[in-house]
Amino acid sequence: MEVLTIKQYEKTGILSLKDLTLPNDEQLKKGVAIIECVQEIPCDPCVAVCPVNAISMKDINDIPKIDFNKCTGCKRCVGICPGLAIFVIKIRDDNALVTLPYEFLPIPKVGDNITALDRAGKPRGNAKIVKVNRSNKTTVVTIEIEKDLAMEVRSILLD
Ligand code: SF4
Ligand code: SF4
Structure with a gap:
């Protein structure tokens, strides 16, 4: 008999790092996309x-x-993803850049101060917006943040 295992995020709606495929330190220094899309949807x-x-995907329903x-x-996938599930992380010597999708108004501006939020929506510190790209319907925002928070912060609140 098949035993159905319910994952933690299916109960809470909040992903954790163990649910994701993660890059190594060298890849994070280069700057890469983290895909936080875990459900088989078309x-x-x-x-x-x-x-x-x-x-890549085996077929359109694959993860x-x-x-x-x-x-x-390059960040192109961040603004195109309808699930707002892709982030680009780049670790630098003294801080990190987190690029994330943002679909609220007002549109953020470079230089705005923000509160950085984690996957549960909890405040995790203050940061500054360093880049805003509006070439897609979804605004793509890059923030500069402490390195230790780079794999935790996934949303922002304008101050
Ligand atoms: S679109 Fe750009 S950021 Fe996204 S996976 Fe491809 S190369 Fe990486
Ligand atoms: S575009 Fe976004 S939601 Fe759609 S499969 Fe890719 S990561 Fe998942």
């Missing part, structure tokens, strides 16, 4: 938009898989 614009074919060695961190 969706694949992330595959089509990637200029270096770093994202996307990323090749961190191919990913250049």
Whole structure:
């Protein structure tokens, strides 16, 4: 008899790092996309938009898989994902850049101060917006934040 295992995120709606495929330290220094899409849904614009074919799926219902060695961190997949499930992380010497999708108003501006939020929506510190890209319907925002928070912060609240 098949035993159905319910994952923690299916109860809470909140992913944790153990649910995700993660890059190594060298790949994080280069800057790569983290795909936080774990449900088999018919969706694949992330595959089509990637200029270096770093994202793949067996079929449209599959969970996307990323090749961190191919990913250049170009961020195109962040603004195209309807599930707001892709982030680009780049670890630098003294801080980190987190690029995330943002669909609220007002549109953030470079230089705005924000409160950084984790996957549960809890405040995790203050940060500054360093880049805003509006070439898609979804605004793509890059924040500069403490390195230790790079794999935790996934949303922002404008101050
Ligand atoms: S960041 Fe660019 S290169 Fe990397 S997976 Fe997304 S679209 Fe592809
Ligand atoms: S575009 Fe986003 S929601 Fe759709 S399969 Fe890719 S990561 Fe998942």
